[in-house]
Every structure is written in structure tokens, then in C-alpha cells.
Amino acid sequence: xxxxxxxxxxxxxxxxxxxxxxxxxxxxxxxxxxxxxxxxxxxxxxxxxxxxxxxxxxxxxxxxxxxxxxxxxxxxxxxxx
Amino acid sequence: xxxxxxxxxxxxxxxxxxxxxxxxxxxxxxxxxxxxxxxxxxxxxxxxxxxxxxxxxxxxxxxxxxxxxxxxxxxxxxxxxxxxxxxxxxxxxxxxxxxxxxxxxxxxxxxxxxxxxxxxxxxxxxxxxxxxxxxxxxxxxxxxxxxxxxxxxxxxxxxxxxxxxxxxxxxxxxxxxxxxxxxxxxxxxx
Numbered sequence: 001x002x003x004x005x006x007x008x009x010x011x012x013x014x015x016x017x018x019x020x021x022x023x024x025x026x027x028x029x030x031x032x033x034x035x036x037x038x039x040x041x042x043x044x045x046x047x048x049x050x051x052x053x054x055x056x057x058x059x060x061x062x063x064x065x066x067x068x069x070x071x072x073x074x075x076x077x078x079x080x081x
Numbered sequence: 082x083x084x085x086x087x088x089x090x091x092x093x094x095x096x097x098x099x100x101x102x103x104x105x106x107x108x109x110x111x112x113x114x115x116x117x118x119x120x121x122x123x124x125x126x127x128x129x130x131x132x133x134x135x136x137x138x139x140x141x142x143x144x145x146x147x148x149x150x151x152x153x154x155x156x157x158x159x160x161x162x163x164x165x166x167x168x169x170x171x172x173x174x175x176x177x178x179x180x181x182x183x184x185x186x187x188x189x190x191x192x193x194x195x196x197x198x199x200x201x202x203x204x205x206x207x208x209x210x211x212x213x214x215x216x217x218x219x220x221x222x223x224x225x226x227x228x229x230x231x232x233x234x235x236x237x238x239x240x241x242x243x244x245x246x247x248x249x250x251x252x253x254x255x256x257x258x259x260x261x262x263x264x265x266x267x268x269x270x271x
Contacts, residue, residue, distance in 0.1 A: 004088065005092060007088065008088055008089070008090070008091075008092060011086075011088070011090075012090060012091075015090070015141075015145060016249070018141055019138065019141055019142065019145075019249065019250075019253050020253075022134055022137040022138045022141060022253065022257075023134050023138060023253055023256035023257055023260065024256075025134070054087075055086055055087050055088065056084050056085065056086055056087065057084070057085070058084060067087070072087065073087060073088050073089045073151070073155070074089070074093075074151070074154065074155040074158055074159075076089075076093075077093075077094060077095060077159065078092030078093060078094045079094055
């Protein structure tokens with residue numbers, strides 16, 4: 001769960017920096033922040049997928065196909081955050 | 082194209098079972114200023130947006146709206162999933178229940194089904210971006226009403242996050258409008 005929360009945090013950072021960059025493509029400092037977060041996201045995604053299975057259906061899975069495993073996102077109650 | 086990521090954009094917490102609140106939150110699932118309207122509106126406007134900044138912002142905000150639509154559906158579902166019939170009867174959710182059971186369905190809080198008449202795409206970037214900015218402010222206002230009627234702290238927390246996103250999107254659309262206006266002016270006078 002902690003893993004998933006960190007993944008969600010970095011993912012949100014990327015959503016926010018991408019929107020900003022869409023209208024400020026020449027802001028070098030913002031781009032640096034975005035690129036750092038992007039690198040961190042790739043690392044986290046790999047760690048998450050190795051442990052819990054694919055986050056996307058383009059991901060690699062152990063046997064059997066783990067993408068279908070629950071809980072699905074709407075089934076988690078994030079009580080402690 | 083789109084690829085689903087198996088996670089919510091925000092860690093949704095729901096503390097109570099509350100069918101009446103669920104019925105009100107459906108406003109943002111299938112109402113005029115809800116997340117479905119927002120997503121379909123922005124994604125429909127992309128083909129005639131002249132600047133690359135505009136194409137990117139419509140794509141990325143439109144995509145984020147679909148993630149918000151998923152969050153709203155999750156709020157509704159978690160507010161009703163454990164409700165016995167006795168807790169549904171007599172609430173505004175009862176009318177929803179006799180048609181859709183406990184499944185979220187895109188209609189507004191009053192039960193009016195979602196329609197593409199809620200959105201517009203004019204092939205006129207100035208008209209479209211003004212519509213988009215208005216849509217973000219209308220959604221912000223709706224979230225403020227919903228926060229006032231919510232008595233579930235977890236739901237209120239998520240509603241505040243979604244309200245904040247409307248503010249950010251309004252800002253980005255305003256910047257896009259300025260960029261598009263400059264682009265159109267430069268074409269006129271060169």
C-alpha cells in the first residue's frame with residue numbers, strides 16, 4: 001500500500017508538471033522537475049510491478065496473468081492517508 | 082490512444098454509508114458540469130485546435146477528467162455498496178436504485194440522463210476555450226455546493242481535491258487562450 005501511495009504521489013506530480021509544461025514549454029526549471037519525477041516514476045513502476053503485477057496491460061507479468069488480480073482501484077479504501 | 086493505469090488519481094476515502102449523499106454526487110458523474118461532460122468536451126475539441134500547446138492541454142486535461150470521473154464513480158459506489166434496502170428507501174437514491182441498483186449511472190443528481198447537449202465543439206478555438214474556462218468555473222461552483230452538503234469527512238477531502246483541480250485547469254485554459262489569441266493575431270497581420 002505504501003508503494004502504491006508513493007506511486008500515486010509521483011504520478012500526480014507528473015500530471016501537474018505536464019499540464020504546466022503544455023503552456024510553458026520553455027520553462028527549464030519546471031522541465032527539470034518533470035524529468036526527475038519521470039525517472040522516479042519509472043523506477044517505482046518497475047518495483048511495484050515486480051511485486052504486485054502489471055499496473056497496465058502492456059506490463060510484464062509472472063504466470064498466471066496478474067493484471068486481473070484485485071483489488072481494483074475502486075475497491076481500495078484509503079483510510080490511513 | 083489510451084492505456085488504463087490500474088490506480089486512482091487520488092486516494093479516495095469514504096467513511097460512511099450514505100445513499101442520499103451518493104445521489105447528490107452523481108451530479109458530477111453525469112451532470113452538465115460533471116467530469117464526463119468535461120472529458121468528452123475537451124477530447125472532442127482537439128481536432129480543430131490550431132496550436133500545439135492547445136492540442137496538448139486538451140488531450141491532457143481531457144484525460145485527467147476521465148480519471149476524475151472514475152474517482153466520482155468510486156465515491157458513489159463506496160457510499161452505497163454496504164447499504165441495506167432499509168437505508169436506501171426514502172432517500173433520493175431510491176429512484177436511482179429501482180433503475181440501476183447500486184451501479185453508478187451518468188445522470189445528474191435529479192436523475193436526468195447525460196446528453197452531449199451539455200457540451201459544445203465549435204471548430205472555433207476562441208469560442209471553445211471560453212467554453213472550457215466557463216466549464217471549469219461551473220464545476221468548481223458545483224464542488225463547493227457538494228462540499229457544503231457532504232457530511233462525510235473522507236468524501237469532503239476528495240471533493241476538495243477535485244475542486245482544486247478545476248482551479249488549476251481554469252488557469253491552464255486561460256494561458257492556452259492567450260497563446261491561441263497571439264497565434265491568430267500573428268497570422269492576421271503578417
